[in-house]
Amino acid sequence: MLNAQLFIDVLKGGSMIEIPESVETWEETEKTIGETLPVIYGADAATLGWIRQWNEVIEADCPLYYDEELAQRLGYKTIPAPAGMAMAVGTASWWEPGVEEGRVGPLYPLAMPMLVPTPRHSLGFATDTEVEFLRPLYPGDTLRQVGRLVSVTRKRLKVGDGAFFTVEIEFINQNDETVAIQRVTTWSGNPVEEGE
Secondary structure (H helix, E strand, O other), rough: OOOOOOOOOOOOOOOOOOOOOOOOHHHHHOOOOOOOOOEOOOOOOOHHHHHHHHHHHHHHOHHHHHOOHHHHHHOOOOOOOOHHHHHHHHHOOOOOOOOOOOOEEEOOOOOOOOOOOOOOOEEEEEEEEEEEEOOOOOOOEEEEEEEEEEEEEEEOOOOEEEEEEEEEEEEOOOOEEEEEEEEEEEEEEOOOOOOO
C-alpha cells in the first residue's frame, strides 16, 4: 500500500493535484508497481458547447456530433463527445483562484505533476501512448483518472541514466463505468558526463 502521507487523492470538484514526494532509487519506484496512483478528478463535465467547440477547431463536419436524432438512430442516448475529449474532460484544473502562480513557461500554467514516485530527475520524455475507448462520453459526464504503474525498466541512454516506466490510466465516469484506458510510457533520468 502506498504511503498515505505521500499520496493524497485529489478532492472532487477539480481541485489541484498534490504532487507526491520523490523516492531515492528506481528500486523504490519498482515497489509501487500495481498500486493505485493519486486519483485525478476532471475539472468540468462534458457539455454540448465543448463538443461543438472541439469539432469547430478541427472542422469535423460529422452529424453524429450535432444531430441528436441521428445519434439516437445510431444507438447513442444523445449526441456523444468525440472519443479524444475523454482526456480533456478527465484533466484537473491547471490553476484555481487563490493559488499562487507557478508558470514554468509562457505556454504552461503549472508544471505537469509527476504522479509516479520517481527519483529526482531533470530529463524526461514520452515514448508512446495508446488509448482504448470503451464507451461513449456524453454531455453531463464527469471523469476521474485512476492510474497504476505497470512496469519500470532501468535504461541508460545517450541523454542520461534513468528508467522507462509505463502507466495505465482508466478514465471512469460518474457511474463508475470505464470510458477509456490509456497506456503511457515515458523515460525519466538525469544527464551523465561523457565517460561516466
